[in-house]
Amino acid sequence: xxxxxxxxxxxxxxxxxxxxxxxxxxxxxxxxxxxxxxxxxxxxxxxxxxxxxxxxxxxxxxxxxxxxxxxxxxxxxxxxxxxxxxxxxxxxxxxxxxxxxxxxxxxxxxxxxxxxxxxxxxxxxxxxxxxxxxxxxxxxxxxxxxxxxxxxxxxxxxxxxxxxxxxxxxxxxxxxxxxxxxxxxxx
Ligand code: 5GP
Numbered sequence: 265x266x267x268x269x270x271x272x273x274x275x276x277x278x279x280x281x282x283x284x285x286x287x288x289x290x291x292x293x294x295x296x297x298x299x300x301x302x303x304x305x306x307x308x309x310x311x312x313x314x315x316x317x318x319x320x321x322x323x324x325x326x327x328x329x330x331x332x333x334x335x336x337x338x339x340x341x342x343x344x345x346x347x348x349x350x351x352x353x354x355x356x357x358x359x360x361x362x363x364x365x366x367x368x369x370x371x372x373x374x375x376x377x378x379x380x381x382x383x384x385x386x387x388x389x390x391x392x393x394x395x396x397x398x399x400x401x402x403x404x405x406x407x408x409x410x411x412x413x414x415x416x417x418x419x420x421x422x423x424x425x426x427x428x429x430x431x432x433x434x435x436x437x438x439x440x441x442x443x444x445x446x447x448x449x450x451x
């Protein structure tokens with residue numbers, strides 16, 4: 265049976281990483297989380313080829329020119345992108361592929377591969393998201409305000425997604441993703 269591509273995005277601070285990690289723990293037999301390329305520097309504990317393929321700006325731009333990316337986006341001076349060849353290879357290996365990418369990239373994927381299934385993870389409310397962002401104590405006020413403005417843009421783009429799920433409980437969000445992917449893989 266043909267393998268499927270699922271794209272999962274969510275507002276910053278919505279807890280999508282936790283939800284996706286939990287989904288992957290339970291479904292690693294036939295699902296794989298795609299590894300993107302980026303030009304940003306690795307954070308402590310990040311491993312090349314595991315968290316990202318860390319490449320230079322020159323190499324990234326060469327790949328753009330040669331049309332090697334299924335999608336890519338640029339934030340804060342850094343590029344992030346998904347290689348076409350990587351996705352093709354994983355599908356040939358027998359996996360359904362999950363992309364955890366931003367909303368700009370997700371809409372590029374939908375244009376090139378209309379059969380891809382787009383899932384958006386939304387916060388229960390913008391106030392709740394604001395509390396979560398503040399609770400992390402990792403960003404200053406100006407950054408939080410910028411993030412909240414970005415949330416509005418993302419929520420707007422999410423209207424083009426196939427599914428939106430509310431992350432009010434991790435367990436329920438994971439179950440909802442499982443039910444969506446099972447339905448689409450079977451179909
Ligand atoms: P971070 O630098 O925190 O790892 O990621 C920053 C943002 O880049 C996140 O919103 C993440 O979803 C997004 N991202 C990671 N990989 C890709 C990719 O391959 N393509 C796109 N469009 N966004 C990505």
